[in-house]
Amino acid sequence: MAQLFVESEKIVRARELARSAAAGLQAFIHRHTTVSIERTVLRLLGIAGAGSRGAPLANLMVDRLREAGVLAQGAAFWLGRALRAAPGKDPLQAVERIAAHPAKLPALSPAEDAQLREEMRAEAKAAARELRARVDQRKQLKASLQVGSFPGAPWKYVIVATGNIHDDVEQARAAAQQGADVIAVIRSTAQSLLDYVPHGPTTEGFGGTYATQENFRIMREALDEESARLGRYLHLTNYSSGLCMPEIAYMAAHERLDMLLNDAMYGILFRDINMQRTFCDQYFSRRICAFAEIIINTGEDNYITTADADEAAHTVIASQLINQAFAHGAGMGDELIGFGHSFEIDPAREDTLLREFAMAMMVRELFPRSPIKYMPPTKHKEGDIFFSHAYDVISDLVAITTGQGIQLLGMMTEAMHNPFLMDRYVALKSAAYVYRGARHLGEEIRFRPDGIVARRQREIFDRALALLEEVAKDGMMAAIGKARFGDTARTPEGGKGLDGVVEKGPGYFNPFLEILEGQA
Amino acid sequence: MSGAEEKEKHLIRPYGDRKDDGVVQLSFVLPVPASEKAKEAAATVARKLGLSHVLVAAMERAGEGYSFFVVYGRTHMQLDYNSIEVPVVLHRKHGFDELNEAVRRDLGRRIVVVGACIGTDSHTTGIDAIMNMKGYAGDYGLERYPMFRAVNLGSQVEPAALVARARAEGADAVLVSKVVTQRDVHKEDARALIESAREQGILGKTLFLFGGPRVDHKTALELGFDAGFGPGTRPSDVANYIYYRILERMGKPPEPQKTAHGTPDATIPLTGEKLGETL
Numbered sequence: 051m052a053q054l055f056v057e058s059e060k061i062v063r064a065r066e067l068a069r070s071a072a073a074g075l076q077a078f079i080h081r082h083t084t085v086s087i088e089r090t091v092l093r094l095l096g097i098a099g100a101g102s103r104g105a106p107l108a109n110l111m112v113d114r115l116r117e118a119g120v121l122a123q124g125a126a127f128w129l130g131r132a133l134r135a136a137p138g139k140d141p142l143q144a145v146e147r148i149a150a151h152p153a154k155l156p157a158l159s160p161a162e163d164a165q166l167r168e169e170m171r172a173e174a175k176a177a178a179r180e181l182r183a184r185v186d187q188r189k190q191l192k193a194s195l196q197v198g199s200f201p202g203a204p205w206k207y208v209i210v211a212t213g214n215i216h217d218d219v220e221q222a223r224a225a226a227q228q229g230a231d232v233i234a235v236i237r238s239t240a241q242s243l244l245d246y247v248p249h250g251p252t253t254e255g256f257g258g259t260y261a262t263q264e265n266f267r268i269m270r271e272a273l274d275e276e277s278a279r280l281g282r283y284l285h286l287t288n289y290s291s292g293l294c295m296p297e298i299a300y301m302a303a304h305e306r307l308d309m310l311l312n313d314a315m316y317g318i319l320f321r322d323i324n325m326q327r328t329f330c331d332q333y334f335s336r337r338i339c340a341f342a343e344i345i346i347n348t349g350e351d352n353y354i355t356t357a358d359a360d361e362a363a364h365t366v367i368a369s370q371l372i373n374q375a376f377a378h379g380a381g382m383g384d385e386l387i388g389f390g391h392s393f394e395i396d397p398a399r400e401d402t403l404l405r406e407f408a409m410a411m412m413v414r415e416l417f418p419r420s421p422i423k424y425m426p427p428t429k430h431k432e433g434d435i436f437f438s439h440a441y442d443v444i445s446d447l448v449a450i451t452t453g454q455g456i457q458l459l460g461m462m463t464e465a466m467h468n469p470f471l472m473d474r475y476v477a478l479k480s481a482a483y484v485y486r487g488a489r490h491l492g493e494e495i496r497f498r499p500d501g502i503v504a505r506r507q508r509e510i511f512d513r514a515l516a517l518l519e520e521v522a523k524d525g526m527m528a529a530i531g532k533a534r535f536g537d538t539a540r541t542p543e544g545g546k547g548l549d550g551v552v553e554k555g556p557g558y559f560n561p562f563l564e565i566l567e568g569q570a
Numbered sequence: 571m572s573g574a575e576e577k578e579k580h581l582i583r584p585y586g587d588r589k590d591d592g593v594v595q596l597s598f599v600l601p602v603p604a605s606e607k608a609k610e611a612a613a614t615v616a617r618k619l620g621l622s623h624v625l626v627a628a629m630e631r632a633g634e635g636y637s638f639f640v641v642y643g644r645t646h647m648q649l650d651y652n653s654i655e656v657p658v659v660l661h662r663k664h665g666f667d668e669l670n671e672a673v674r675r676d677l678g679r680r681i682v683v684v685g686a687c688i689g690t691d692s693h694t695t696g697i698d699a700i701m702n703m704k705g706y707a708g709d710y711g712l713e714r715y716p717m718f719r720a721v722n723l724g725s726q727v728e729p730a731a732l733v734a735r736a737r738a739e740g741a742d743a744v745l746v747s748k749v750v751t752q753r754d755v756h757k758e759d760a761r762a763l764i765e766s767a768r769e770q771g772i773l774g775k776t777l778f779l780f781g782g783p784r785v786d787h788k789t790a791l792e793l794g795f796d797a798g799f800g801p802g803t804r805p806s807d808v809a810n811y812i813y814y815r816i817l818e819r820m821g822k823p824p825e826p827q828k829t830a831h832g833t834p835d836a837t838i839p840l841t842g843e844k845l846g847e848t849l
Contacts, residue, residue: 224632224633224634224635224636225633226633227633228633240726243726257749321725322724322725432802433802466783466784467784470599471633472597472598472599472638475599475630475632475633475638537703
């Protein structure tokens with residue numbers, strides 16, 4: 051079992067500080083909505099198609115409402131008004147008509163207003179019931195099958211990224227047959243910066259495959275089939291990050307995805323997305339994940355691919371505690387939070403294995419009920435694939451020994467190209483060997499309470515605690531402004547997507563949020 | 571032609587266990603289920619590549635319709651090592667403090683470097699490794715050098731915008747990183763950058779450096795850049811390179827410095843080689 055050498059009072063203190071840092075933003079989050087949140091509401095209400103040039107209808111409608119300056123009421127309210135004004139009409143045209151001259155609309159009587167809201171609430175509830183049924187279907191399939199290679203083995207997570215969803219399916223099936231438990235379809239480069247979700251199946255992408263609802267459906271269908279054939283459940287994951295966090299979360303829930311990459315700060319730091327936007331979007335997307343029981347994977351591994359892994363280890367811990375506080379704030383239980391971290395210390399140094407053990411055990415034990423997501427080395431990977439393979443195998447050993455929940459398997463060709471079929475094969479075969487060979491190793495070994503591992507844990511945690519003290523005192527936004535995370539400074543007004551943040555008006559209406567927050 | 575005029579040949583072959591045995595190892599996947607027939611197909615691939623003594627060391631079932639092979643064979647080709655030409659710069663590499671001092675002494679001003687990931691590429695790992703304060707592999711990034719002014723524009727910068735900014739900053743060098751190379755998109759963007767530099771009149775004045783995991787010096791030159799930097803490049807390699815090229819353009823290129831045993835004591839690696847290996 052993993053050992054934790056940090057004093058429990060310090061852990062309690064750190065959790066309090068993280069809670070207070072996240073709570074400092076919660077009021078802001080509740081006061082605002084975003085274009086992506088509003089589009090998600092419309093999608094739940096059945097606005098799923100795309101216009102003639104591929105623009106999603108949800109985008110067209112929300113853009114009209116924002117331009118007309120009325121989005122502060124909530125898109126669901128305006129959809130309700132449009133449908134009342136022109137029953138049976140095309141919803142986009144109806145919305146366009148009222149958005150053209152919102153001031154000229156006759157005021158609704160209180161009774162009419164209440165009736166409109168009740169109608170839309172009923173629609174939303176029916177849609178949420180259907181969503182619930184789809185999630186249950188996913189859970190039933192999983193419950194009827196073997197999960198993972200054996201109890202206690204990390205789920206073997208591999209990536210496919212051909213750009214063509216149909217090729218991805220082929221590669222995913224092959225990986226599943228070789229022992230993969232989780233398939234992640236890497237997104238096309240820079241999709242996170244698109245302020246819409248592309249529509250339909252896609253066969254062209256750069257560095258990955260576009261996340262679209264149809265692509266989700268195609269892959270899930272293939273994995274359902276393969277799961278049944280193999281008798282082992284295959285999880286599917288994608289990326290609820292960037293400018294469309296809530297929409298991707300909704301689509302993923304609908305198409306029965308199991309996991310989503312979702313981080314409260316990743317987009318801000320690494321994609322330069324505006325922080326106000328991200329804080330609002332992460333909340334709504336996590337509300338959906340909580341509802342749909344989707345496991346999120348946080349992105350702390352990124353901190354140590356940018357900064358030095360040895361020096362920045364404390365930022366990983368601090369950020370995980372903050373991510374946990376945000377996730378709790380959005381109604382997520384610990385069992386749905388896959389805290390991310392990675393095996394990244396420069397292999398040229400001495401005793402890195404002990405330092406990796408220290409970190410992996412600490413993360414494991416700080417969040418005992420969570421499925422920890424362990425990432426492989428990437429930063430110091432080399433073109434010498436034979437060395438890289440040896441390096442990956444050591445991370446497999448740490449993963450099984452310390453009880454990590456989900457392990458993204460390292461690819462020996464990491465430094466070169468998207469994984470080839472044979473790269474995945476070699477990684478899966480070796481991981482299976484290491485898991486088997488070291489299955490009970492963790493139960494047999496004990497680290498000295500005064501040794502390198504124990505000292506390293508205390509040192510990292512002390513620094514994490516100091517950072518959290520500062521963050522709680524200055525506030526999250528100021529801390530990010532001072533480059534406290536990932537060596538990257540961002541300002542509240544900087545980055546992409548700020549124009550999509552809207553302060554809620556007095557009559558703001560969001561029936562989906564009411565359901566997610568348990569008020570309806 | 572007399573023997574004295576002809577450059578002496580240095581014939582080499584791949585080396586496995588014995589000199590000139592020509593042994594190579596290959597691994598690949600064939601899209602067929604594992605079987606004796608598939609194994610023979612793998613051997614045929616190797617033979618068609620010109621190998622003899624083919625040994626299919628492993629055939630693994632990599633999914634139902636795929637087989638993974640590890641194959642050995644011997645090649646009979648040989649090549650004259652003396653006929654291989656690779657551009658190598660032979661200058662002594664300065665350490666951090668020494669380089670700052672040299673810039674101060676020889677240039678009397680800060681060197682301005684503008685960098686970005688161009689096109690749709692959002693993978694800033696490469697450009698960050700070279701430019702960010704933190705650097706890479708214990709080697710400080712350009713931002714840390716007092717005698718360098720490093721402007722990192724980050725990801726997804728349009729080539730024309732990068733060139734315009736370089737002009738505005740009076741950049742000595744433009745650093746471009748491309749990680750995504752699917753369908754050679756990195757080359758398209760690189761060409762667009764050079765074209766834009768030509769249009770905006772800074773080509774031949776500002777140095778253009780291209781970096782990334784699939785980039786080498788030769789490709790970069792072909793694309794119109796001054797240099798290419800592959801994987802393993804350290805910020806100090808780039809810093810030294812820029813310094814020497816500026817000196818060259820000022821018409822005062824330094825002599826390669828000799829060591830006691832008559833060879834330059836270090837080179838600036840251009841294609842990801844480790845120091846010394848190109849001597």
